[in-house]
Amino acid sequence: MTKLVRPDAPAGDADVGNRAGTADDAGAVTRWCDRCGESVAAGPHPACAAARVWEPPRWCASCRRRMKVQVVPAGWSAVCVEHGERRG
Amino acid sequence: MPEILDQARTRVLENGVGLDEAGILAVLNLPDEHLPAALQLAHEVRMRWCGPEVEVEGIVSLKTGGCPEDCHFCSQSGLFTSPVRSVWLDIPALVEAAKQTAATGATEFCIVAAVRGPDARLMTQMRAGVAAIREAVDIQVAASLGMLTQEQVDELAAMGVHRYNHNLETCRSYFPNVVTTHSWEERWETLRMVRESGMEVCCGGILGLGETVEQRAEFAAQLAELDPHEVPLNFLNPRPGTPLGDRPVVEGKDALRAIAAFRLAMPRTILRYAGGRELTLGDLGTRDGLLGGINAVIVGNYLTTLGRPATDDLQLLTDLKMPVKALSATL
Ligand code: SF4
Ligand SMILES: [Zn+2]
Ligand SMILES: [Zn+2]
Numbered sequence: 419m420t421k422l423v424r425p426d427a428p429a430g431d432a433d434v435g436n437r438a439g440t441a442d443d444a445g446a447v448t449r450w451c452d453r454c455g456e457s458v459a460a461g462p463h464p465a466c467a468a469a470r471v472w473e474p475p476r477w478c479a480s481c482r483r484r485m486k487v488q489v490v491p492a493g494w495s496a497v498c499v500e501h502g503e504r505r506g
Numbered sequence: 507m508p509e510i511l512d513q514a515r516t517r518v519l520e521n522g523v524g525l526d527e528a529g530i531l532a533v534l535n536l537p538d539e540h541l542p543a544a545l546q547l548a549h550e551v552r553m554r555w556c557g558p559e560v561e562v563e564g565i566v567s568l569k570t571g572g573c574p575e576d577c578h579f580c581s582q583s584g585l586f587t588s589p590v591r592s593v594w595l596d597i598p599a600l601v602e603a604a605k606q607t608a609a610t611g612a613t614e615f616c617i618v619a620a621v622r623g624p625d626a627r628l629m630t631q632m633r634a635g636v637a638a639i640r641e642a643v644d645i646q647v648a649a650s651l652g653m654l655t656q657e658q659v660d661e662l663a664a665m666g667v668h669r670y671n672h673n674l675e676t677c678r679s680y681f682p683n684v685v686t687t688h689s690w691e692e693r694w695e696t697l698r699m700v701r702e703s704g705m706e707v708c709c710g711g712i713l714g715l716g717e718t719v720e721q722r723a724e725f726a727a728q729l730a731e732l733d734p735h736e737v738p739l740n741f742l743n744p745r746p747g748t749p750l751g752d753r754p755v756v757e758g759k760d761a762l763r764a765i766a767a768f769r770l771a772m773p774r775t776i777l778r779y780a781g782g783r784e785l786t787l788g789d790l791g792t793r794d795g796l797l798g799g800i801n802a803v804i805v806g807n808y809l810t811t812l813g814r815p816a817t818d819d820l821q822l823l824t825d826l827k828m829p830v831k832a833l834s835a836t837l
Contacts, residue, residue, distance in 0.1 A: 490566055
């Protein structure tokens, strides 16, 4: 199974990007679910986290912008104009 | 043993003649207890008429999103509220993707664009991209760029694109429920031109769009009539924001019945696992399909969604003692 781990995250930290209001490792605050773009203030979205195993993120978890996402056979990259690039 | 499987043993396995629509429907309607026998027969048919090799392919999106068409399953249509944004892959990244694909042992690399048909910009990008790949990577290049003009067909063939993918997606009778911005017949016309150009025809579709079992049989029969070199079989992965975003995924046993039925309809075609198998079949079902008529896989990620790591599929092929088709065998 594809394990999506953020390159800058500690080992074992699944890159689901929907922890409520926590600062990620780059210091940006995670306010939005990176799959559905809705708030994670009330807690993470388990269904989105499960779906994210087979999908790259689409929404910036910090600012809720739609990211430019490129999927290639062996990975993906997602770019927010404000918060930069994530890769998986 | 159900009568249809007895008939198929003679007609398909021994004589190499695919089942007709009624026969395909009978296979699709087999009760669960006969599914293992159907898969076993489909596997024997594949081994007899195609051999044990498995063709491995990687695909990449050259131009993602912003498509003007309205295929109801597609997250790349610009007409829905899908979060997929428009983005182009540059040539160095395209070549790198081809290298990564070749490194898995794959012999096929398919360049895909989310368009109704190519415009001048896309054809220019294709010319540069195909030339750069052919220069740097030992792999066959295929393309999937929507509907083509005769001129574009000729140009792609001249570039060295050896296979063209254009899916009919579903049967003719159900197609208007899935796509309204172009017709099934327009797709068929592109396929006719591709065939006449000498490029190999790759044409399949997606199961689970809401079609009936009868329409699934109709689709397999129509594909058999087209007689493509390759049939990629997708299972709907419902995408957020699309009209089919709330549909359930295809049930695993129905997917396996379809794999067996499509193989028994087309004994000699390359029947490829494409998108959606991870959700519909999981690891165990993936194995069952490879032992039930499938003889090709897309490895790695898809266009906008992710697949199993290539190494998992390659290990599975090793476990099943199915050799990966070599480049020399395809030339
Ligand atoms: S033509 Fe292709 S990219 Fe465009 S909406 Fe249909 S399936 Fe999607
Ligand atoms: Zn969510
Ligand atoms: Zn952002």
